[in-house]
Amino acid sequence: xxxTTHSPLPAGDTSNVIEAPLPSAxxxxxxxxxxxxxxxxxxxxxxxxxxxLLPVAVVLAIRIWFPGEGITAHQQxxxxxxxxxxxxxxxxxxxAVGVSAIGExxxxxxxxxxxxxxxxxxAIYLGRLLAAQLVSSALLSGSLxxxxxxxxxxxxxxxxxxxxxxxxxxFLIIGLGAFTYASLFAALGTWFxxxxxxxxxxxxxxxxxxxxxxxxxxxLSLRFHLQNLVDRPPAxxxxxxxxxxxxxxxxxxxxxxPRLQSVLVLLIVGLVAAAVGIWMLRHKEIEx
Amino acid sequence: xxxxxxxxxxxxxxxRRVGKWxxxxxxxxNCSLSVGTGVVGLLGANGAGKSTLFKMLAGLIEPSxxxxxxxxxxxxxEVGWYRRTGFCPESDSLPDWMTGREFLSxxxxxxxxxxxxxxxxxxxxxxxxxLEGAADRRLGGYxxxxxxxxxxxxxxxxxxxxxxLDEPLNGMDPVSRKQSIDLVRELGEAxxxxxxxxxxxxxVETMTSQIILIDRGKVLAxxxxxxxxxxxxxxxxxxxxxxxxxxxxxxxxxxxxxVVSVQLEGRGRVVVRTxxxxxxxxxxxxxxxxxxxxxxxxxxxxxxxxxxxxxxTES
Numbered sequence: 023x024x025x026t027t028h029s030p031l032p033a034g035d036t037s038n039v040i041e042a043p044l045p046s047a048x049x050x051x052x053x054x055x056x057x058x059x060x061x062x063x064x065x066x067x068x069x070x071x072x073x074x075l076l077p078v079a080v081v082l083a084i085r086i087w088f089p090g091e092g093i094t095a096h097q098q099x100x101x102x103x104x105x106x107x108x109x110x111x112x113x114x115x116x117x118a119v120g121v122s123a124i125g126e127x128x129x130x131x132x133x134x135x136x137x138x139x140x141x142x143x144x145a146i147y148l149g150r151l152l153a154a155q156l157v158s159s160a161l162l163s164g165s166l167x168x169x170x171x172x173x174x175x176x177x178x179x180x181x182x183x184x185x186x187x188x189x190x191x192x193f194l195i196i197g198l199g200a201f202t203y204a205s206l207f208a209a210l211g212t213w214f215x216x217x218x219x220x221x222x223x224x225x226x227x228x229x230x231x232x233x234x235x236x237x238x239x240x241x242l243s244l245r246f247h248l249q250n251l252v253d254r255p256p257a258x259x260x261x262x263x264x265x266x267x268x269x270x271x272x273x274x275x276x277x278x279x280p281r282l283q284s285v286l287v288l289l290i291v292g293l294v295a296a297a298v299g300i301w302m303l304r305h306k307e308i309e310x
Numbered sequence: 311x312x313x314x315x316x317x318x319x320x321x322x323x324x325x326r327r328v329g330k331w332x333x334x335x336x337x338x339x340n341c342s343l344s345v346g347t348g349v350v351g352l353l354g355a356n357g358a359g360k361s362t363l364f365k366m367l368a369g370l371i372e373p374s375x376x377x378x379x380x381x382x383x384x385x386x387x388e389v390g391w392y393r394r395t396g397f398c399p400e401s402d403s404l405p406d407w408m409t410g411r412e413f414l415s416x417x418x419x420x421x422x423x424x425x426x427x428x429x430x431x432x433x434x435x436x437x438x439x440x441l442e443g444a445a446d447r448r449l450g451g452y453x454x455x456x457x458x459x460x461x462x463x464x465x466x467x468x469x470x471x472x473x474x475l476d477e478p479l480n481g482m483d484p485v486s487r488k489q490s491i492d493l494v495r496e497l498g499e500a501x502x503x504x505x506x507x508x509x510x511x512x513x514v515e516t517m518t519s520q521i522i523l524i525d526r527g528k529v530l531a532x533x534x535x536x537x538x539x540x541x542x543x544x545x546x547x548x549x550x551x552x553x554x555x556x557x558x559x560x561x562x563x564x565x566x567x568x569v570v571s572v573q574l575e576g577r578g579r580v581v582v583r584t585x586x587x588x589x590x591x592x593x594x595x596x597x598x599x600x601x602x603x604x605x606x607x608x609x610x611x612x613x614x615x616x617x618x619x620x621x622x623t624e625s
Contacts, residue, residue, distance in 0.1 A: 039381075041390035044422045052419055056408075063407045131403035135413075135464065137370060139420040140393040308370040309332075310401050 046145040053136065053149025054156070061119060061157045070118050074111060074165035077102045081169045085176060095173040095180040096188060100253060102169065103192045107162065108248045109233070112199035113225035116158045120207030121217045123154040124303060129215070131310030143304045151208050151296060158200035166192055191252055198285065199248050202292040206244075209299035212306065244291065247284035320346055321379075322472050322503040323367055328376035329527075330362050337362040339527040340376070345505060349498035351514035352507040354524035360507040361400050363524065364476045367505070368397045380472055393421055396465035400476040400507075402457060406450035410441055410460055413449060414467060421468040435463040438493075439486070454481030462490060466497070473497065475506040479513055491516050547587035551580045552607035559603055567593065581611070 061067065080102065084093055124147060127133040136146045170189060174181060203225070210224070211217040232243040240246040321344035330338040338359040354360045365371045366378050369385030369392075378384070383391050405413060411432060418428045436442045439459040444452065452460065458481050465473060475494070479487050494517045497504050508514045514521060515535075523530040523538070531538045553559040560572045560580045568586040575581055584590035598605050 041388070041393050043390045044420065049420060052416070056412075056416055060405060060407055131399065131401040132405050134370065134397065134399050134401070134403075135405070135417060136420065138368060138392050138395070138397040139417070140390045140422065141420055142389060305372075307372060308365065310403065 041140065043140045043142050044145070046142050046148075049141040049145035050149040050152060053141075053146060054152040057123070057150050057153030058157060061123075061153055064122075066118055067157075067161070070115055070161055071164075073114065074161055075168075077106050077111070077165055078168045078172065080106075081172045085172050089176065095176075096182065096185045098173065099169070099185065099188050099192065103188070103195060103252050104249055104254060107166075107192065107196065108199065108252075109229070109245055111162060111165070112158075112196060112248070113203050113229065113245075115161050116154075116200050116203030117207050117221045117225050119154045119158045119161075120151075120204035121211035121221050123150040123204070123208045123211060124299065125208075125211030125214070125217050128212075128306060128308060129310065131308070134308060134310075137308055144300045147208075147212075147300045147303045148296070151205060151299070154204045154208055155200050158204050159197050162196045162200065163193060166196065188252070195248055195251050198251075198288050199244075202244055202288045202295075205292040205295035205299070209295040209302065212299045212302045241279065241287075244288065247279075247287050250278050250284040251281055322346060323378075323380050323505060324382075325363070325367065325378045326376050328363070328366060328373045328378055330359075330366060330371065330374045336527050338366065338373075341524070341527070341529045342376075343522055343529060343532060345503055347498075347501050347503050348520060349494055349504040349506060349518035351518050351521045352505060352524060353509070353511060353514055353521050354507070355509050358509075358524045359527035360509075360524055361476055362527075364397075364400075364474050364505070364507060368395070368474050370397075393468065394471045396468065396470035396473040398461045398465035398473075398475045398478050400480070402454065404449045404452075404457055404460065406448060408449055409446050410436065410449060410452070410456075411445040413460060414464055417464040418467055423468065431467050435467045439463055439489075455483050455486055458482050459486060459490075462493075466493075470502070472503045473505070475504065477507055477509070479508065479510070487513070494518075547584050547590070548611040549582045549584060549590070550575070550607075550609040550611050551582060551605050552578050552609070553580060553604050554578060554606065555604050556580045559605065562597070562601060562603060566597070578606075 081098060084098060124133075127136075127150070133146070166189075206224070207217075207221050210221050214220055229243045229245045233240055233245045233249075323343070323345040325341055325343050328338060328341045329336070341359075341363060352360050352363070362371070366373050367380065369378075369380075369389075372386065380395060381391055385391055385395065408416070414432045414435060415428050418431055423431070433442075436445050439462070441456060441459060441463070444456060449457065449460070458478065462475070462478050465475065478494075479490055482490060491513070494504055494506060498518065506514065506517060519534045519536075521535065521538070522532040551559060556574055556578050560574055563569050563572050563580065563582055568584045568590045570583040570585050572583075573581040582590075594608070597603065
């Protein structure tokens with residue numbers, strides 16, 4: 023067996039031999055890097071990228087067909103962030119990437135090749151989770167960048183301080199949203215053998231339901247805290263649907279909580295979900 | 311206790327009264343074993359519980375009861391010891407998007423090897439398994455045999471002391487089979503512990519004479535083929551005696567103790583079926599000497615693993 027062999031460990035007492043696991047930071051980075059490459063090759067990423075073109079299509083339509091309707095870039099971006107990215111795109115992208123981060127590897131049996139390495143379970147979990155969060159953020163950010171490019175193609179005069187600030191805040195919201203939702207969905211994917219239904223029920227059942235209940239119950243949704251980080255887009259109730267929308271908004275509107283509180287809630291939920299996911303992975307049975 | 315002079319203190323792999331059930335299905339039932347150095351074959355039909363036992367030993371699943379140890383450690387808890395173990399799973403799953411070279415490199419990187427060492431070892435193992443030509447192709451395009459070889463390579467490339475090979479020869483062509491069998495024997499001779507499972511008995515016989523027989527989740531027997539035979543004296547054995555006077559010999563043997571049947575074959579062969587191998591072999595020299603029988607050769611026809619295995623599993 024060539025010169026790459028070493029003398030085998032004697033078969034006797036090995037109680038004084040220490041075999042430490044690899045440092046977790048390095049393992050997380052390597053697993054994360056390979057996982058990003060794996061996730062980026064999945065076919066479902068094409069569907070996700072297509073879904074992420076939805077806000078781009080809206081901005082493009084406004085740019086082409088309603089250039090003089092008085093809808094400012096700031097209004098467009100606020101509306102997209104508040105009503106498209108937060109309630110729809112962030113959960114759906116994080117769900118598609120997050121639930122499969124660990125669960126799919128366990129189901130396919132490929133996790134064996136990570137499991138039988140001298141790396142801590144938390145490094146496996148965090149490497150995969152980090153990749154899911156980065157891939158989700160990159161997909162969503164790509165959509166935001168395209169929207170920005172279409173908006174500014176109308177002239178540099180739309181770039182106001184308020185617009186730029188909102189643009190940066192939207193990036194942060196995407197990052198924070200991807201962090202929290204992907205953590206939660208990765209934990210669901212580790213727990214359930216078929217995690218898609220519970221994930222859909224959470225993202226579009228629980229989150230919708232709770233967000234539309236007046237009073238403090240809304241604070242039990244992640245969506246509330248993400249939306250709390252951005253100013254609600256101004257309503258334009260100059261027609262019947264607009265008026266009805268404004269009335270509905272007023273009816274269910276919850277007074278905002280301090281933004282720092284929302285950031286902390288989102289971070290804590292993300293961290294707790296990751297901790298629970300790690301615990302579940304440590305106790306996972308790799309049956310395939 | 312498998313391997314030369316294995317005690318519970320020197321065993322590299324040990325399982326004590328291990329059981330595993332999935333719902334109401336008992337996959338492994340009260341298995342105990344100790345394995346030292348060398349190659350040990352884990353034999354059993356499909357569904358006998360080999361893979362479940364392997365997964366428990368390799369720390370992939372937790373036993374429902376009992377305990378497993380590798381180097382005296384629970385691999386599930388002391389993951390650093392995976393550096394000294396290699397595992398080749400039965401499942402065909404591989405990260406199909408990766409190339410063979412990337413897969414082996416990542417495997418070694420996660421073992422903590424340096425870049426230079428990784429390059430050296432990846433090159434060596436790709437060459438050893440004749441995969442250099444496909445090294446930069448995606449695994450999704452690999453044949454079953456190539457995938458099997460790569461799985462084997464990732465289990466061995468970091469030079470582990472304890473190696474679990476679950477049906478490693480599945481899907482390999484005859485040449486690769488031969489190479490892999492030679493490799494396994496080489497590892498055993500080099501002082502490694504290799505636990506290799508198979509449901510194809512002649513394959514295991516070519517790798518080792520040390521076996522553990524498992525059926526329906528239970529260890530039926532362990533030791534060398536001969537040891538196992540000795541433990542089951544009632545096991546019917548077929549013996550061929552070559553004589554210049556086969557008719558005379560056959561006539562003498564009919565009706566003797568422990569002789570079940572006698573049959574004449576060509577070239578002077580008398581085929582005797584006995585119901586107690588040990589007593590028959592003990593009595594035979596006395597019969598030959600006392601009765602001046604002409605016997606030129608004694609052949610045990612079914613001292614193969616196949617025969618032992620069939621007997622044990624059927625009973």
